[in-house]
Amino acid sequence: MDYIMVMLYKYGLLAVCIVILIEYACFPVSSEIVLPFSGVVAHMSDIDIRVLIFLSVVCGLIGSSICYFIGRILGEKSIRWITKRIPKSKNALVKSEEFFNTYGNFSVMIARVIPLCRTYISFLAGAFKQSYISFLLCSAAGITVWNTVLISLGYMLGDKWNIVEQYYNQYKLYVLILIVCVAFLLYKRRRG
Numbered sequence: 001m002d003y004i005m006v007m008l009y010k011y012g013l014l015a016v017c018i019v020i021l022i023e024y025a026c027f028p029v030s031s032e033i034v035l036p037f038s039g040v041v042a043h044m045s046d047i048d049i050r051v052l053i054f055l056s057v058v059c060g061l062i063g064s065s066i067c068y069f070i071g072r073i074l075g076e077k078s079i080r081w082i083t084k085r086i087p088k089s090k091n092a093l094v095k096s097e098e099f100f101n102t103y104g105n106f107s108v109m110i111a112r113v114i115p116l117c118r119t120y121i122s123f124l125a126g127a128f129k130q131s132y133i134s135f136l137l138c139s140a141a142g143i144t145v146w147n148t149v150l151i152s153l154g155y156m157l158g159d160k161w162n163i164v165e166q167y168y169n170q171y172k173l174y175v176l177i178l179i180v181c182v183a184f185l186l187y188k189r190r191r192g
Helices: 002-011 013-024 031-045 049-085 088-103 105-111 117-127 132-191
Strands: none
Touching: 002 013, 013 031, 013 049, 013 117, 031 049, 031 132, 049 117, 049 132, 088 105, 088 117, 105 117, 105 132, 117 132
């Protein structure tokens, strides 16, 4: 992740756009880090935040469209294939499908602000044949909210980003341990 941060700072707006695009195309890049840092880069480079937010939404829609069309081409059968190979995914997928069928467009918009779901909803929307125009409109609404909040947060932090990074580096091990403990307790409770 440090390499991505250096690249964003060194190459500015172009790098920011590329990283946001690949993040929305389901590559393992954390938007919770990339988007705020993009705001920091904009602040330090005198990039208009409105331009950055607009470009981030466009790049998000392009990346999401890639996943949408993969889901559209592979279809529902690919999702069924996954659930047969990974039995634990079946329940989650069935619930996701029910939520998608019940709320349709709304599910795409809401999923855009839920970590992990926010990128993978594109596959479901494609596989369940949501209209592309509807997909774009709902995605644009959700992506705009998510990107605006995170980029603005980074932009407001501006020069103080290094303070946040210090605290993050100092306490990340404790946060990781806490997350693992909570996950373990939830797992035990669910099985118990």
